[in-house]
Amino acid sequence: xxxYYNPEDLPKFPDIGQEVPELAQKFFDYYNAVFAExxxxxxxxxxxALAVAHTVQCPYCIxxxxxxxxxxxxxxxEMTEAIHVVTAIRGGASLVHGVQMRNVAQKLSM
Amino acid sequence: MCxxxxxxxxxxxxxxxxxxGLKLARERTTTLQVNVGLLCNQSCLHCHLxxxxxxxxxxxxxxxxxxxxxxxRSRFETVDITGGAPELNPNLVRxxxxxxxxxxxxxxxxxxxxxxxxxxxxxFDLLKIHRVVVVASFPSLNEAQADSQRGxxxxxxxxxxxxxxxxxGYGLEGSGLEINLVSNPAGAFLPASQKEMEKRFRQILxxxxxxxxxxLFTFANMPLGRFRRWLVRxxxxxxxxxxxxxxxxxxxxxxxxxxxxxxxxxxxxxxDCDFNLSRDLPLGGQKVHVSEMKGRPxxxxxxxxxxxxxxxxxxxxxx
Numbered sequence: 001x002x003x004y005y006n007p008e009d010l011p012k013f014p015d016i017g018q019e020v021p022e023l024a025q026k027f028f029d030y031y032n033a034v035f036a037e038x039x040x041x042x043x044x045x046x047x048x049a050l051a052v053a054h055t056v057q058c059p060y061c062i063x064x065x066x067x068x069x070x071x072x073x074x075x076x077x078e079m080t081e082a083i084h085v086v087t088a089i090r091g092g093a094s095l096v097h098g099v100q101m102r103n104v105a106q107k108l109s110m
Numbered sequence: 111m112c113x114x115x116x117x118x119x120x121x122x123x124x125x126x127x128x129x130x131g132l133k134l135a136r137e138r139t140t141t142l143q144v145n146v147g148l149l150c151n152q153s154c155l156h157c158h159l160x161x162x163x164x165x166x167x168x169x170x171x172x173x174x175x176x177x178x179x180x181x182x183r184s185r186f187e188t189v190d191i192t193g194g195a196p197e198l199n200p201n202l203v204r205x206x207x208x209x210x211x212x213x214x215x216x217x218x219x220x221x222x223x224x225x226x227x228x229x230x231x232x233x234f235d236l237l238k239i240h241r242v243v244v245v246a247s248f249p250s251l252n253e254a255q256a257d258s259q260r261g262x263x264x265x266x267x268x269x270x271x272x273x274x275x276x277x278x279g280y281g282l283e284g285s286g287l288e289i290n291l292v293s294n295p296a297g298a299f300l301p302a303s304q305k306e307m308e309k310r311f312r313q314i315l316x317x318x319x320x321x322x323x324x325x326l327f328t329f330a331n332m333p334l335g336r337f338r339r340w341l342v343r344x345x346x347x348x349x350x351x352x353x354x355x356x357x358x359x360x361x362x363x364x365x366x367x368x369x370x371x372x373x374x375x376x377x378x379x380x381x382d383c384d385f386n387l388s389r390d391l392p393l394g395g396q397k398v399h400v401s402e403m404k405g406r407p408x409x410x411x412x413x414x415x416x417x418x419x420x421x422x423x424x425x426x427x428x429x
Contacts, residue, residue, distance in 0.1 A: 043306060070295065073302030073310060075252035 005059045013060075043072040051082040055090055120355050123419045130360040134369070134413045136382075139406040141188040141371040142181050144169075144209075145384060146199040148376065151224045154260045156249075156294055158334040158388045158418075161194040168194070169376040174201040176401045177374055178208035184406045190217040190245075190371075192384065195224035203236060210240040217243045219292075223264055226271035238278050241286060246272065248291040248326075251314050255296045272321045281322040290325045298346035300353065300425055301328035330354070332421050334388045354420040362427025368413050374400050382413045389416060 017024030053061030147168030150161040256265040279285035308326040315321040341347035
C-alpha cells in the first residue's frame with residue numbers, strides 16, 4: 001500500500017456492503033434520503049457536507065463534495081465561506097473551553 | 111501547444127444508444143442555426159469552436175444571402191444566430207432583417223460584452239424592432255468565476271448589457287421581448303439543476319442588480335475545441351469524459367436538439383448541430399452547401415454521432 005488515501009478507492013465505497021449487507025443497505029438508503037431535496041435544498045446540504053468534511057478531515061468527502069457543490073451551482077467563494085463557518089465553530093469550541101481553564105485556575109489560585 | 115488526444119477508451123456513443131434500444135434519427139426540422147463566424151472579442155476557455163479575436167472565419171455577404179434564401183424557401187419556424195460573436199460580422203444587420211418574419215422565432219446568441227462594447231448601440235434597437243429573442247451567456251453569479259472562464263471584465267460588462275436590455279423592455283412582463291440566460295459550468299463538472307439555478311439567478315440578479323430575465327438554461331461544456339485543450343492541460347480530460355458517459359440519461363435522447371435542428375456554418379455548409387460543425391462531421395456524411403438544399407433535411411435521416419454526444423445526454427440533458 002503506497003498511501004492510505006487513494007482517489008481510486010472512493011468509487012469502491014459501495015463494496016463495504018459485501019460484508020454485513022443489510023447494515024450497509026440501511027446506511028446507504030439513509031444517506032441518499034438525507035441528501036435528497038427537502039426543507040433544505042440539495043445545494044445547501046452539499047455545502048454543509050463540504051464544511052463538515054473539512055472538520056472530520058475526510059479526503060474522500062472533500063473530493064466528492066467539492067464536485068457536488070460545484071455541480072449544484074455553488075461557487076468557490078461560497079464554499080470557502082462554508083469552511084470558515086466550521087473553522088470558527090471548531091476554533092471557538094477550543095477557545096470556549098478556556099472558561100473551564102479559568103474556573104480551575106481561579107479555584108487553585110490565591 | 112499540448113497534444114490533444116482525439117479519443118479515450120469510451121464506449122462508442124452509437125453502441126450506448128443500441129444497448130438502451132435507442133435510435134437517433136432526424137424528426138421534422140424546425141430550427142435553422144446559423145453560425146456567422148468564429149471571430150469573437152473573447153477567448154473563452156469553454157469554447158468548443160476555438161473562437162477568438164484572431165479568427166478570420168466569417169460569413170460573407172453572398173453566403174448570408176444564400177442562407178436567408180434557404181430559411182425563406184424552407185420556412186423554418188425558428189432561426190438561431192450564433193458565432194463567435196455574431197455582433198462582429200459585418201452582415202449581421204442584413205441577416206437579422208432577412209430572417210425576420212411574422213411566423214418565425216428569431217434568436218440571437220450573444221456573449222453580451224460584444225453587444226455592449228460602446229460601438230453597437232444601434233443593435234439594441236434593431237433587436238427590439240424585430241422582436242428578436244436574446245440568448246445571453248451568463249455563466250455565473252460570481253464575478254471571479256465568470257471572468258476566469260470568459261476573460262477579465264466579462265461579468266461587469268454582461269451586467270451592464272443586461273441592464274440596458276431591461277431598460278428597453280427585454281425581460282419585462284407584457285413587453286413580448288424575451289431575454290434568456292445561458293449558464294455553463296466554470297470547469298470540468300456538470301451543470302446544476304436548471305430549475306434551481308433559474309430560481310437563484312432570478313433572486314440574486316434582481317436583488318443585487320435589479321435585473322430581470324425570462325428563462326435560464328444550464329448546459330454542460332462540450333469536450334471540443336478550446337475546452338478540450340484546457341481539459342488536457344489541466345489533467346481533467348479522462349475524468350470529465352467518464353463523468354459524461356457515466357451519467358448517460360436515455361430519457362434525454364428523445365428531446366435532443368439535433369433531431370429538430372440543422373446548423374449552417376459561416377461558409378454555408380450543413381451540420382446536425384454546432385458541435386458536429388466543430389468536429390467537421392457534416393449532415394448526411396458529406397458536405398452540402400446551403401444553396402444546393404431544396405428544403406429541410408428529410409425526417410428519418412441519420413444524425414452523425416461521436417464521443418462528444420455524451421455531453422448532450424448527461425444528466426438532465428442538453429436539449
